[in-house]
Amino acid sequence: MVMITSRLVTFTAAIAIVAATSSNALAQKKYDTGVSDTEIKIGNIMPYSGPASAYGIIGKTQAAYFNKINAEGGINGRKINFISYDDGYSPPKAVEQARKLVESDEVLLVYSPLGTPPNSAIQKYMNVKKVPHLFLATGATKWNDPKEFPWTMGWQPNYQSEGRIYAKYLMKEKPAGKIGILYQNDDYGKDMLKGLKDGLGDKGASMIIAEEPYETSVPTIDSQVVALKSKGVDVFISFTTPKFAAQSIKKTAELGWKPLFILNNVSSSTGSVIKPAGFENSQDVISATYLKDPSDPQWKDDLGLKNFDTFLTRHLADVNRSDTFVVYGYSSAQTLVHVLKACGDNLTRENVMKQAANIKKLQLEMALPGIQINTSATDFAPIEQLQLMKFKGDRWEMFGDVISGEVGG
Structure with missing residues (x-):
């Protein structure tokens, strides 16, 4: 007993x-909508069609990178279910797709939706719903506003910072220049324009002699380029998306016009912009970058580039290797994976934002040396450095030092 x-x-x-x-x-284990023991649902919105369709490769690269992660066992044993929709770069369509992802697909977060106008259209909705609106594929300055929009965070250097860097360059190299600006007539173009004007300060009034806006619905910007040339411009700044960037370079060459040409970073892809515009037409164009160019021979023995090439061979073999939008998608996806791994088994929306706002000195494989990701609860701008570059022969050549894009930096 x-x-x-x-x-x-x-x-x-x-x-x-x-x-x-x-x-x-x-x-x-703490889960929110979109997470289980075996799955993490991630939503995405891309312009696979329409005037900004050149950016569609970013979404395809991200999907391929998540497939790579899944093939390796996923994140803490959970596979990523990446749901990516086309919005044609249309704000109303972006709203429709965001609602579908949040309310129908029930994703944990919406990651890397592309474009300033589409993201502007969904920002309030995402914050009211308290769904992470994370690592946006747009450099609008307003994404760094954790107080008003605690669920929204950008990723790339912001447009105003980039504009200030070009202003700093012009003040030093061509202080008497007559500047003409072609810009997209929306939040994106106006953000770039503000940064440039802020950087030029009082000199801007005398240096900027012409501004030509364009709408994304137009088939061509040839008439705007002709108008800028006719006004005696000798510094042509093209704040444009890829399709119109290639047109602006090509038309300038057709006119036999030889201004100092500055092109914004989002349209600096060798594969998607420079090659279609013509290498011969693109000589000495100036831009800025924060990512390695896979076609640059200086990186041929770089471990990061070797890993990137292995990824392409195994998961995205038919892609244009020289398209820097592929590098963008790869690097952005690595950043999200870093955050999701940091979340461990606490995969709540709140913890996703907490970990995204706690990245310290993250050096991505394809970021330029010294350009690291840092965030905090009061700083939602992950990348804030750039380096100037000039197109020579068939590739970009970097020059000068890595420049901080922060105000006053």
């Missing part, structure tokens, strides 16, 4: 231990 009692006590204790262990395991 004593033996039976002893066994009963032992058995009861064992059950208690198992129950406690199970309880602790359950307590450690």
Whole structure:
């Protein structure tokens, strides 16, 4: 009888231990909508069609990178279910797709939606719903506003910072220049324009002699380029998306016009912009970058580039290797994976934002040396450095030092 009692006590204790262990395991796992023991649902919106369709390769690269992660076992055993929709670079369509991702697909977060106008259209919705609106594929300055929009965070250097860097360059190299600006007539183009004007300060009034806006619905910007040339411009700044960037370079060459040509970073892809515009037409164009160019021979022995090439061979073999938008998608996806790994088993929306706002000195494989990702609860601008570059022959050549894009930097 004593033996039976002893066994009963032992058995009861064992059950208690198992129950406690199970309880602790359950307590450690915290999930929000879109997460299970086997899956993390990630939403995305890209312009696979329309005037900004050149950017569509970013979404395809991100999908391929997540497939790579899944093939390697996923993130803490969970596979990424990447749901990516086309919005044609249309704000109303972006709203429709965001609602579908959040309310129908029930994703954990919406990651890397592309474009300033589409993201402007969905920002309030995402914040009201308290769904992470994370690592946006747009450099608008307003994404760094954690106080007003705590669920929205950008990724790339912001447009105003980039504009100030070009202003700094012009003040030093061509202080008497007559500047003409072609810009997209929306939040994106106006953000770039503000940064340039802020950087030029009082000199801007005398240096900027012409501004030509364009709408994304137009087939060509040839007439705007002709108008800038006719006004005596000798510094042509093209704040444009890829399709119109290539047109602006090509038309300038057709006119036999030789201004100092500055092109914004989002249209500096060799494969998607420079090659279609013509290498011969693109000589000495100036831009800025923060990512390695896979076609640049200086990186041929670089471990990061070797890993990038292995990824392409295994997961995205038919892509144009010289398209820097592929590098963008790869690097952006690595950043999200870093955050999701940091979340561990606490995959709540709140913790996703907490970890995204706690990145310290993250050096991505394809970021330029010294350009690191840093965020905090009061700084939602992950990348804030750029380096100037000039197109020579068939590739970009970097010059000068890495420049901080922060105000006053």
